[in-house]
Amino acid sequence: MENNTNKETNAETSKLLMLGFAYYTGIDSMPKDYHKAVEYFTKAAELGDFEAQYNLGVCYDYGRGVAQDRKKAADLYQKAADKGHSIAQFNLASLYESGDGVPQDFVKAAEYYKASAEQDNDCAQFKLANCYYEGKGIAQDFGKAIEWYTKAAAHGNNEAQYNLAICHANGNGVPKDYHQALKWYIESAEHGNAEAQNKIGSCYKLGQYLEQDTKKAVELYTKAAEQGHINAMENLGDCYYEGEGVTQDFAKAAEYYTLPAEQGNANAQLKLANCYLFATGTSQNRKEAAEWFRKAAEQGNDEAQFRLGVCYENGAGVPTDYEKAVEWYTKAAEQGHARAQNSLGACYVNYDNVSNPQKALEWFTKSAEQGDDEAQFNLGLCYCKGYGTPIEPKKGMELICMSAEQGNEKAITLAKKLLEGYERKQKSIGQRIMGFILSPFRK
Numbered sequence: 001m002e003n004n005t006n007k008e009t010n011a012e013t014s015k016l017l018m019l020g021f022a023y024y025t026g027i028d029s030m031p032k033d034y035h036k037a038v039e040y041f042t043k044a045a046e047l048g049d050f051e052a053q054y055n056l057g058v059c060y061d062y063g064r065g066v067a068q069d070r071k072k073a074a075d076l077y078q079k080a081a082d083k084g085h086s087i088a089q090f091n092l093a094s095l096y097e098s099g100d101g102v103p104q105d106f107v108k109a110a111e112y113y114k115a116s117a118e119q120d121n122d123c124a125q126f127k128l129a130n131c132y133y134e135g136k137g138i139a140q141d142f143g144k145a146i147e148w149y150t151k152a153a154a155h156g157n158n159e160a161q162y163n164l165a166i167c168h169a170n171g172n173g174v175p176k177d178y179h180q181a182l183k184w185y186i187e188s189a190e191h192g193n194a195e196a197q198n199k200i201g202s203c204y205k206l207g208q209y210l211e212q213d214t215k216k217a218v219e220l221y222t223k224a225a226e227q228g229h230i231n232a233m234e235n236l237g238d239c240y241y242e243g244e245g246v247t248q249d250f251a252k253a254a255e256y257y258t259l260p261a262e263q264g265n266a267n268a269q270l271k272l273a274n275c276y277l278f279a280t281g282t283s284q285n286r287k288e289a290a291e292w293f294r295k296a297a298e299q300g301n302d303e304a305q306f307r308l309g310v311c312y313e314n315g316a317g318v319p320t321d322y323e324k325a326v327e328w329y330t331k332a333a334e335q336g337h338a339r340a341q342n343s344l345g346a347c348y349v350n351y352d353n354v355s356n357p358q359k360a361l362e363w364f365t366k367s368a369e370q371g372d373d374e375a376q377f378n379l380g381l382c383y384c385k386g387y388g389t390p391i392e393p394k395k396g397m398e399l400i401c402m403s404a405e406q407g408n409e410k411a412i413t414l415a416k417k418l419l420e421g422y423e424r425k426q427k428s429i430g431q432r433i434m435g436f437i438l439s440p441f442r443k
Contacts, residue, residue, distance in 0.1 A: 016044035017052050024055070024064075034065030045076065054080040054088040061091065070101025081112060089116035090124045097127075097137075106137030117148060122155035129160065133172070142173030153184070158193035161185075165196070182209050189220060197224035198232040205235070205244065214245030230260040234268045241271075241281075250281030261292060269296035270304045277307075277316070290317030297328060305332035306340040313347070322351040333363060341367035342375035349378070349387070357388030368399065376403035377411045 020040035026032030038059050044052030057076030060069045074095050080088035093112035096105045110131040116124030129148035132141045146167055152160035165184035168177045182203075188196035201220035203210045218239050224232030237256030240249045254275040260268035273292035276285045290311045296304030309328035312321045326347050332340030341363045348360035361382050367375030376399045382388055383396030397418070403411035 013044045013047045013049040013052065016040045016047070017049055017055075020044060020052065020055060024059075034059065036065075038065035045079075050080040050083040050085050050088070053077075054085050054091075057088065057091065070095060072101075074101040081115070084119070086116045086119040086121045086124070089113075089119075090121055090127070093124070093127065106131075108137070110137035117151075120151075120155075122152040122157040122160070125149075125152035125155075126157050126160040126163075129163065133163070133167075142167070146173040153187070156191050158188045158191035158196065161188035161191060162193050162196050178209065192223075192227075194224040194227040194229040194232065197221070197227075198229050198235065201232065201235065205239070214239065216245075218245035225256070230263050230265050230268075233257075234260045234265055234271070237268070237271065250275070252281070254281035261295070264295075264299070266296040266299040266301040266304065269293075269299075270301055270307070273304070273307065286311070286317030288317070297331070300331075300335075302332040302335040302337040302340065305329075305335075306337050306343070309340060309343060313343070322347060322354055326354050333366070336370070338367045338370040338372040338375065341370075342372050342378065345375065345378060357382075359388075361388035368402075371406075373403045373406035373408040373411070376400070376406070377408050377414075380411070 017040070020037045022028055022030040023033045023040065024037035038056065041052045041056040041059065045056045053076045057073045057080065059065050060076065061073035062068065074092060077088045077092040077095070081092045089112045093109045093116065095101050096109035096112065098104070110128065113124045113128040113131060117128045125148045129145045129152065130136070131138050132148065133145035134140065146164070149160045149164040149167065153164050161184050165181045165188060167173050168184060169181035170176065174180070185196050185200055185203075189200045197220045200210070201217045201224065202208070204213045204220065205217035206212070218236065221232045221236040221239065225236050233256050237253045237260075239245050240256060241253035242248070254272060257268045257272040257275065261272045269292045273289045273296065274280065275282050275289075276292065277289035278284070290308065293304045293308040293311060297308045305328050309325045309332065310316065311318050312328060313325035314320070318324075326344060329340045329344035329347060333344045345360045345363035345367065347354055348356040348363070361379070364375050364379040364382060368379045380396045380399030380403065383392045383399065385391070385396075397415075400411045400415055404415045
């Protein structure tokens, strides 16, 4: 009699579960109806069916057919997990990791990931590997991380393949091996991992570790970009801008820079600003350019800080404001941007409201030491004229000559004029020394 009752109960739960599935997925000509699905899953779950408990948990987890309730979802996942349901174990681990519906508990997360991973769930194997890699809820163990990444990777898990590549590249848990790293990056890319597609795309573009092939680079960047990968969009924009692997198309470049820029990518913001400033692929709009320079500059991009300084100095897209120009040049200069250092020095020379000879000399020096020809010329003038420093004509002319040797037209012109003057009347030892310094410019 008991067996017959069990058979009847099993038959009833199977029927309820199947109806729940049908309404949940909308198969077998059944209209999709999450509310109906919840009704049937609930009945089957109350009869103790762990598959129904899991599916009802999913409904509560995502608010399908019921108000979202992660605590209720966790309770249902727990019931199914306790009966060995692999995906319920994984989902319960995820809730413990995030602290949704349950108190955050990395130890319990690792425990349930392990239970699911041991049932060959590749997503759980990947997550368990992460736990070992980071020492999150479990003792850090790169060797164990490699073991579980490898198991997940064998199932085609592209995230595990990507992380396995990182381990081989960095020598974490395995000997450092760029060939193995490349192999796993390629595997991951082929299985659709956008990060790997972008990385391998860059290898093809630069000819790094792989034979250069810009068309393949574009192909991979495109696949990653279609998945919303921000850096791949920027890289694809570069390809269209440079005409590498595709026909040069500035409008498409600007288009691919726009979404990453809107998402806060500072490099893309800088590139889009340049498009607006120089009317490359867009109509010229200096105000828009200045705004994008500002967005990138506020994130600490030194080139954007320099460009924004230029905008303020010249009134391009913003009102002319020398103090603001100095402010932005300073931010870039302090990061070592040579052109900003020179421009900052020039502001301290040229504008009365910020005039400061000593600071001008300081920043010209920093820029000149980096080989900036304009700064070498300006610093040379400071020493020749005694601006911010005692007059040192020999040192000044040495710097002007250095600038001229780099092709600076102002330095070449000045050096030649001075040389002609000294050659006409060399009366003193100092003048003869000056003539010697200027000798490379004799025709």
